[in-house]
Amino acid sequence: MAEPAQGGLKPSQGGRRRWRPQWTARMALIPAMTITIVCFYGFIIWTFVISLTRSRLLPVYKFTGFDQYFRLFANERWWTAMQNLAIHGVLFIGGCMLFGYLLAILIDRGIKAEGLFRTVFMLPLSMSFIVTGVIWQWVMNPGLGLQEAVRALGWASFEFNWIVRPDRSIYTLAIAGIWQQVGLCMALFLAGLRNIDPNIWKATRVDGIPVWRVYLHVITPMLRTVFFTVFILMSAIVMKAFDLVVALTGGGPGFSSDLPARFVVDHILNRQELGLGAAGAFVLLCTVIAVISPYIHFELRKERGGRGH
Amino acid sequence: MQYNRLALYGLLGIAALMVLSPVFIMVSTSLKSMDEIRNGSIFTLPADPGFAAWGKAWFGDCAKTLGDKCGGLSSSFLTSVKIVIPALALSVGLGAITGYALAVWKMKGANLMFAALLVGMFIPPQVTLYPLIIMIRELGIFGSIGGLILVHVIWGIAFTTMMFRNFFKTVPQDLLKAARIDGAGFWRLFWHVMLPLSLPILGVAMILQFTYIWNDFLLGLTFGGRSGQPMTVALNNLVGSQFGEKEYNVDMAATMLTALPTLAVYLLSGRLFVRGIAAGAVKG
Numbered sequence: 055m056a057e058p059a060q061g062g063l064k065p066s067q068g069g070r071r072r073w074r075p076q077w078t079a080r081m082a083l084i085p086a087m088t089i090t091i092v093c094f095y096g097f098i099i100w101t102f103v104i105s106l107t108r109s110r111l112l113p114v115y116k117f118t119g120f121d122q123y124f125r126l127f128a129n130e131r132w133w134t135a136m137q138n139l140a141i142h143g144v145l146f147i148g149g150c151m152l153f154g155y156l157l158a159i160l161i162d163r164g165i166k167a168e169g170l171f172r173t174v175f176m177l178p179l180s181m182s183f184i185v186t187g188v189i190w191q192w193v194m195n196p197g198l199g200l201q202e203a204v205r206a207l208g209w210a211s212f213e214f215n216w217i218v219r220p221d222r223s224i225y226t227l228a229i230a231g232i233w234q235q236v237g238l239c240m241a242l243f244l245a246g247l248r249n250i251d252p253n254i255w256k257a258t259r260v261d262g263i264p265v266w267r268v269y270l271h272v273i274t275p276m277l278r279t280v281f282f283t284v285f286i287l288m289s290a291i292v293m294k295a296f297d298l299v300v301a302l303t304g305g306g307p308g309f310s311s312d313l314p315a316r317f318v319v320d321h322i323l324n325r326q327e328l329g330l331g332a333a334g335a336f337v338l339l340c341t342v343i344a345v346i347s348p349y350i351h352f353e354l355r356k357e358r359g360g361r362g363h
Numbered sequence: 364m365q366y367n368r369l370a371l372y373g374l375l376g377i378a379a380l381m382v383l384s385p386v387f388i389m390v391s392t393s394l395k396s397m398d399e400i401r402n403g404s405i406f407t408l409p410a411d412p413g414f415a416a417w418g419k420a421w422f423g424d425c426a427k428t429l430g431d432k433c434g435g436l437s438s439s440f441l442t443s444v445k446i447v448i449p450a451l452a453l454s455v456g457l458g459a460i461t462g463y464a465l466a467v468w469k470m471k472g473a474n475l476m477f478a479a480l481l482v483g484m485f486i487p488p489q490v491t492l493y494p495l496i497i498m499i500r501e502l503g504i505f506g507s508i509g510g511l512i513l514v515h516v517i518w519g520i521a522f523t524t525m526m527f528r529n530f531f532k533t534v535p536q537d538l539l540k541a542a543r544i545d546g547a548g549f550w551r552l553f554w555h556v557m558l559p560l561s562l563p564i565l566g567v568a569m570i571l572q573f574t575y576i577w578n579d580f581l582l583g584l585t586f587g588g589r590s591g592q593p594m595t596v597a598l599n600n601l602v603g604s605q606f607g608e609k610e611y612n613v614d615m616a617a618t619m620l621t622a623l624p625t626l627a628v629y630l631l632s633g634r635l636f637v638r639g640i641a642a643g644a645v646k647g
Binding site for chain 2: 086096318
């Protein structure tokens with residue numbers, strides 16, 4: 055039933071006018087509905103179907119069961135990529151949340167030039183992951199970058215050549231990633247801090263509780279839904295991470311900083327291993343679903359509770 | 364108490380320096396000569412700043428590259444502009460209409476469809492990449508700007524719909540009732556009541572969509588082919604494939620050129636960007 059016509063008021067023109075706009079509304083939804091059904095869900099199923107075939111350069115619908123998944127799980131590069139995803143995920147999400155929260159607290163202490171600091175911290179967000187990757191590749195260049203600059207200052211044994219070391223290159227992704235996304239975490243935490251009832255601060259001041267303890271024992275537990283949201287948003291970014299690794303390390307040296315999203319694209323576009331790439335993509339999707347579904351559940355419940363965004 | 368304030372500003376200052384120094388390094392490297400880069404530190408200001416590297420990044424260096432193109436970013440800048448403007452208009456327009464239909468004209472299954480769309484925002488693009496390639500190829504627009512515009516609309520619609528739908532949900536019911544009594548139909552209500560109300564959200568959606576489309580890499584790489592390379596793809600190629608000695612000043616100038624449009628939009632739009640980025644953060 056049309057919402058505008060609900061309640062005591064009814065359009066005097068009667069039924070004709072009440073129903074026609076409804077049909078227009080339905081027609082207006084067709085493009086978005088087609089995209090959702092075909093390009094989102096239909097294509098997921100299609101990818102899954104391809105992952106059950108032995109397709110290499112082009113899709114060939116000769117089914118081989120779950121062979122591609124067995125090949126995937128026996129693939130060393132895939133496991134390196136998954137392990138890297140875990141390492142990068144923990145460092146990136148943890149780093150963004152920690153530094154983002156600390157920055158939000160500092161800004162929330164009633165400082166001057168708050169707008170200026172906020173603009174600075176969120177500046178990298180407007181740049182692409184490619185730009186971020188290229189900048190940090192230059193900063194971490196072992197020959198002329200940060201390592202050489204610090205050595206020139208007199209610390210001759212200073213070493214920062216992680217980007218060319220197979221055992222360290224994965225950590226450089228977290229450095230560049232945190233630099234880019236910390237402003238977003240800060241903004242979300244700051245919004246949460248601003249929503250806290252000022253009376254809580256008054257009460258703790260009367261009781262003489264030190265500020266750091268108020269943050270640790272009172273404010274932080276109150277912000278748990280914000281922490282939850284930030285965690286989910288950062289997880290979604292991590293699992294899609296493709297551009298940054300391409301621009302920063304190219305997955306290297308070797309495959310030492312490869313990530314699943316890059317593995318998938320590489321196998322589909324370059325290596326003519328369509329079936330294997332599709333299997334990787336589907337495993338990636340399952341990982342995303344596992345992490346995201348509590349959040350979707352939470353959002354929809356909030357929706358039913360009648361609160362918008 | 365005074366010392367506390369001092370420590371507070373000290374910490375914020377250090378954090379700001381850490382965030383800004385890579386940007387400073389990018390700008391100052393792009394203004395240096397290669398000799399100065401080899402002999403100096405990344406933290407020093409350019410002794411004799413010049414835009415030679417910017418010129419090379421923009422127009423290319425015809426002595427160094429093979430083939431007919433000189434490898435500058437100017438042509439891919441144009442490509443990016445040609446992609447962004449129609450893709451922006453279409454994805455925001457379609458999102459506004461869809462969001463309005465979902466929020467105001469409550470239909471059976473509207474919530475289900477919105478949930479399906481919302482979940483779609485989280486799907487990693489890699490998962491639907493290959494079927495999308497087939498679709499674009501079958502439509503005969505693979506490797507063209509038209510193909511890229513279409514995939515950007517497909518990938519942008521979830522975000523823009525969400526922004527508008529959530530905003531239109533907050534419009535008071537009385538206003539809608541009044542308009543309906545006046546006999547306003549679907550389109551009249553949209554053009555004369557809802558769209559004028561939604562100007563701030565329209566701004567937010569446009570700023571964010573501009574940033575997403577301009578910054579996209581994967582779709583440009585996959586669907587652009589040789590002729591439809593957007594700027595991010597061209598930048599990555601430029602940095603990755605120089606012959607002979609790497610010219611870091613040219614790399615940084617090219618990076619600067621690629622970053623400038625979105626940086627400018629961010630600095631000019633301020634709060635609107637902040638408002639949208641939180642809502643759209645799920646888009647990687």
